[in-house]
Amino acid sequence: MRRSRLMLFRRIGTGLVTVFWLLANQSLFGKPPDTHEADRAAISGVLHAQQAAWNRGDVDAFLVGYWKSPELTFSGTNGVSRGWDGVLARYKKNYPNREAMGELNFSDLEFRFLGPDAALVLGKWHLKREMGDIGGVFSLVWQKFPEGWKIIHDHTSTVAFPEVNP
Secondary structure, eight states: OHHHHHHHHHHHHHHHHHHHHHHHHHHHHSOOOOTTHHHHHHHHHHHHHHHHHHHHTOHHHHGGGBOOSTTOEEEETTEEEEHHHHHHHHHHHHOOSHHHHOEEEEEEEEEEEEETTEEEEEEEEEEEOTTOOEEEEEEEEEEEETTEEEEEEEEEEEOOOOOOOO
C-alpha cells in the first residue's frame, strides 16, 4: 500500500512538472497574441485621416487627431506650444497656404503601447513642396478616450535625411 501510494505521488509529480514545463515553453517560445492590433489600426486610421486632411490643405481637419484640450502640448524647433488653440495657431502661422503645406507623407511608424489606453508612436514625416522639401522625425504620445485615440503630445523635429541615389 505504501509503495503504491509512493508510485502515485511520483506520477502526479511527474505530470505536474510536465504540465508546467509545457506551459513555460509555450509562453517563452510561442508568439503571444497581438493584443493591440485594433488599437494600432485605429491610430493608423487617425494618421491616415490627418495626412489626407493636410494634403487637402485643411489644417482644422488635420487637428481633429489632437486632443482638444488646454493640456495638449507640441514641442518643436520653436519651443513648446500649449493647448489645442495654441497648436492650431502654430500650424496656421508656419503653414499659411497650400504652397507652404505641400504634400505630407508619414513613414517608418513604430508603435509602443504603454498600457491599455496609452501609446507612443515614432515615425518620419516628409513634405514635398515646390519651394523645397522638408522632413524630419516625430514622437507622438497618444491617449485613448471614449471618442477614440487622440494625440496628447507631439514632438516634431526637422531633420535633413541623406538623399538616396538609385
